[in-house]
Amino acid sequence: MKTNFPTSFLACVLTVFSYACSAQSPAPVDKAAIMLKQFYTAYITVIAGDINTAKEEKIRKQYVTAKLLKRIQVLTDKEELDYDLFLHAQDADTRVLPYLKIVKDPKKPDTYTVTYGDSFTKHDASIKVHVIKEGENYKIDNVLN
Template sequence: MKTNFLTSFLACVLTVFSYACSAQSQAPVDKAAVMLKQFYTAYITVISNEHNNDKEEKIRKRYATAKLLKKIQDLTDKEELDYDLFLNAQDADTHTLPYLKIVKDPKKPDTYNVSYGDSFTKNVTNIKVHVIKEGENYKIDDVLN
């Protein structure tokens, strides 16, 4: 009887211990990286399918700070910007979405490396973005190309 109790007790302790260890090993969700993935997926989709300026602007306002939007507008007004700053390109194609990668820069806080490419040309576009937290949400604060 004592052996069964001891065996059951040890089995219970091991179960709790293994559950606690597995719970601790899960990495926290990087909400800024999730936001960037959502932004680039929505933005590339709209640009490649419709090039609808109203939808593009709505997406930009949702995911970028007012400071960055003003910077882009100022560069556009001065005709110093002949490409899309978010994409580091003039256009986009949804075929690049499977190759979209968001990686946190290990050396610069709140900075991420965004890259995408395509299977045809094998070219990879790299974009460095800085994010900040506004309220409960993260937003793109600058594009550092």
């Protein structure tokens, strides 16, 4: 039996093409979640090390809105804040970094839950944060807990 090469080739190409078109496209990159992972990794590393207010301030300015920084300063000046707002703790431990999780809230837009294992209480700490886009970058605009 003689087969027609162009017809067989065309059928093969169409099969491959249809399979490629039906494949799932990758999930979009969540730039806000990436920013939060970068912030918490850098922030916990600085907080857990020697006291270095300049590094801590630099990280905050890079990842936190001016409005939230001002609010934190007011709370600190009034002595109403006796813990770290971003960690919901008084100190930090870099051993929690491998367990750091960032999950987008399915019900609230631009809101994420940041979870890490608290080495002092041996329980997970969860912090809800709201982010906004400023220019090309995302920044933490509010801590909701």
